[in-house]
Amino acid sequence: MQDREISQAVIGRLPRYYRYLRDLKEAGKERISSQELSSIMKVTASQIRQDFNNFGGFGQQGYGYNTEYLYEEIGKILGLDQHHSMVLVGAGNLGQALVHYFVNKQNGFDFLCAFDIDPKLFGQTIGTVPIRPLEELRTFVDDNRIDIVVLTVPKSEAEGIAQTLADSNIRAIWNFAHVDLDLPKHIQVENVHLQDSLMKLSYSIHKYEN
Amino acid sequence: MQDREISQAVIGRLPRYYRYLRDLKEAGKERISSQELSSIMKVTASQIRQDFNNFGGFGQQGYGYNTEYLYEEIGKILGLDQHHSMVLVGAGNLGQALVHYFVNKQNGFDFLCAFDIDPKLFGQTIGTVPIRPLEELRTFVDDNRIDIVVLTVPKSEAEGIAQTLADSNIRAIWNFAHVDLDLPKHIQVENVHLQDSLMKLSYSIHKYEN
DNA sequence: TAGATTGTTAATCGATTAACAATC
C-alpha cells in the first residue's frame, strides 16, 4: 500500500519512459542524466526527476540514473514482472487482431481462451487460442483464475458481460466497447475508445477553421 | 482561428459528451441541464458549463441545453460534419480490423485504399477496400487528396513511412505504431499506443502490492 | 576535492470547482 496515491498524469508517462529506457539500454547506454533524457524525450528534466521520485530515489547525485536498473524498476512499478492470464470476449476482427498482437510475445500477458456468441466460431482458434461459447465465460474465468478480460464486443452487449463478471475474481477489464462500464471498485477498467481517438484527430485537423 | 488555444483536457472530454448527448437525443430527451448531465456522466456541472463555454454559449438561462442542438454543435467542433478520406498503411490483423470497424458506418471517415509490402496481399481487398503495394502510397495520397493516414505497421517501418509523407498534403496520421513520430507541425499525429494502455492497466491491478 | 547531478522544497502555472450575478 503506497503512502499517497500517484496521480494519473504520472502513471500515464511511465510506459513512455519504459519504452525509451529499453531503447537506450539496447543501444548500450549504461547511464543517463535527467538532462539528457529530457532532451531525447522532449519533456523537462524537472518533470523526469519528480516523476521518478514518486517511487523513491532511483538515481545517484553526480552520476544520474543507471539505464538498466531504472528500466527494470519502472517495469516492476508497472507490474510487468508479473504474469497475467487473459481471455478475449468478442472474437471479431478487432479481438482477433489483439490476440495476434500479444500472442508469442513472451511479455507475461497470455491469452488462454476466447469467447463469442457465434456458433460458427466455436472450436476454431485464433493462432493457438481456442474460441468457445460465451456461456462458458464465467465458469472458465472462475476455474482458471483469469486476471484480465479483454472486451471487444458491440456496445449493446458490453454492459451485460460486465455484469456477469462483476462479482467474479477478475482484476481488470480492458474495454474496447464504446461505453463506460459500471463495475465495483476492485475491478479496474482501462478504456480504449478508438472512436474518441479518431474524433480528437478530426478536431485537431479542423481546429483553425472555425 | 480561435482567440485562444483550447486545452487538451477539454478536447479529450468532447467525444464523451458527444456520445452521451447522442444517447439522450435518441432516448427522446429534448433538453438537459448541466446539473442533470452532471449526475449522468459523473463529472461536475461546473466543468460541463466551463467546457461548453470555451466555444461560446450553447445554453439558455433557466432552460438548460437543447440536447439535439448541443449534440450537433459538438459534432461541428469535432469536425464530424466534414468528410475525411483515409488510407490504411499496414494491412495486418490490426489494420484490417480497423477498416472493418469503420467501413459502411456512414460517419464521414472513408477508407479509399490500403497499402502493404507483402506481395501476397496485392489485389486482395479488405471488405471493399483494395490493397496495393506500399510504393504506390505517396502517389495515391497526392492524387486522391487523402486527409488521414492510418499507420498500423511495425515500429521499425513507421518512421520511414512518416518521412515519405512529411512533405505531402495529408493533414494527420492516426498512429498505432509504438513510436513517437517526428513530423512537421502541420501534420497532426494522434497516437494509439495499445501497449501503453495495457501497461497502465497492469499498474492499476498491482498498485497496492508494493 | 571539485564537478555533476540528484532529491526535494518553493514558485508558478493551469485546470477544476465554487459562487453568484445575469437573464431566460
Next chain:
DNA sequence: TAGATTGTTAATCGATTAACAATC
C-alpha cells in the same frame, strides 16, 4: 413575476517548472 439555470468571475486545488542544498 418568480424560479431555474446559464455564463462568468473568483477561489481552490493539483501539476509542472524552477531553484538549490545535499551528496555522490
